[in-house]
Amino acid sequence: MQYLVAINQAKAVEWGLNAQQAMLFAFLHQVPTWADARQIDGHTYFNIGKGKICEELPLLTDKHDTAYRLMKQLAKLDLIVMTSCDNRTYMRLTEKGITWNRSAGSEKSPTHGKKAQGSEKNPTSEKSPSGVGKISDLGSEKSPTNQDTNDHNPNTHSGAGESIFEQAAQRTDDVDTVPTGGARQFPMTLDWQPDPEQLAAQCQRAGLPADTQPAAHQLAKFTAHHADQGRRYGAMAWTAKLVDWIRNDARQQAQQQTQPTGGAHANRQQRNPRRRLSAAEARARDRAIARGEQPGDILDGECTPG
Template identity: 40%
Template sequence: MQFTIHINQSLAVEWGLNAQQALLFAFVYECPSWAKPVKTDSGIYFALSKAKIVEELPLLTDKPDTAYRLLRALNAAGLIELSSTSSITLVRLTEKGKAWNRKLDGSEKYPISQPFNGRKKIRSTSEKFPSKVGKKSDSGSEKSPTNQGTSNQDTNQQQPRDLAQVIEQQDRKVIEPQGDRQNFAMFAEWNPPTNLVAAQLKLAGLTLEALTQETLKSFLGYYIAKSQVFDSNGGWCFRLAKWVKTEKAKGAVEHEDAGADWAKKGVRV
């Protein structure tokens, strides 16, 4: 989740943006500082998935389709240009959009910060000069304010309940790159990354050929209906591999049952 968003209220009003659109555009404005550039026939765009928007802006929406509709509204307002590949949405700022955080002299009001482990962080005045803003923190206060609110959680619920869960989590961390550990709810356009799903299928004793379109569709349909379930790309691939293995086992049982029925009738299969 991105902790700090800078919104130019003056331009938001002037451009006719509502609160949701202004919040999203403030986030999109900084994409060039961290998003992956993608070269197209029309020039350079930046990769920005709907799942990334949902993950970074929980106050905005928890639905990828809503995030995309808001992107289209920004496109219609002339602030961004949209494009896409077969697997991800691409965006770039227009000349109008680039004026979002600039003063009259052309300099930036809030310079786009450098990425910090894939996240942007702009330190507040109180963080830089704590002795000049209010009283000093008590000796028992937390040093990391971003971790507030977590100390009262039941830590037992966060720990694996058995050895199988420990092994499962280790498998995910080994296979899944850091950049793919953003949690999101399942959506219809999700395409499992080939390297991740192939690795998980291999751990399940299967090959990539075992994953059929019918199996993938049934998996998507099941989890889209469970919108309260969130997981990362690697986590979803792990679930998908288990789903494929279960479906394959069901198919084998059905085939054996059918063979037994035919055998009773004296027919060889």
């Protein structure tokens, strides 16, 4: 199967081809590059049968009669010449068919008669009617620009040669410009305090009340924990981590309140108050049952004669 078929829409419209005819001719136009050739009546023909067409163009048709009928239609349009020899179908392109991708209105250079000025493929201007050597205007389709990003003033940050990464490094988490010598990120310190506005915003984002404030012991544990690690974050990032710390601390306290007194070990002791019998106790129980007596429960601390 041929994966790609290049259709010259300009020629297809000019010659009055429908979609099926255009697809088939686009395929037949490439046949001379790979099919078996044969000299017939002084012309070079190429072997291409209707079965091969159905095999290579399953999207076009899977019926041999339809493929043959479409080839006959292209022959009537003076695009190909068909003949048969030794029960095999041969075809060749006509002079008209050879121009499929050679005309001025080809796929590579679509035009309509005289080249139109300012077309999509050949933009021109009054200063350069031919379009050769033309510099695209600012903001054009070929060279989209922004007036602010094309600042030629050497005193601006663009003229100073700074990269976008250097410019971004001079901004804080909330995109406020800081002095050139300032640090965008900083390590945690024991005396750090969150910004009230940033704290309220992060609390709302985390689903907590906007007026949530960390307890003194929570803030102390938070700063001490992160100060030892030495990691660096921006002010907004540190505030977000503090809000997560507060939320996790509240979740742990709620879980502790729902657990029963004594923990899981106490529950296991309540469900299993009795211990397993020793070998001597088991023999005593069996002798009592043999004598017809009802053995009592053996609890911790009881002594059973051997």
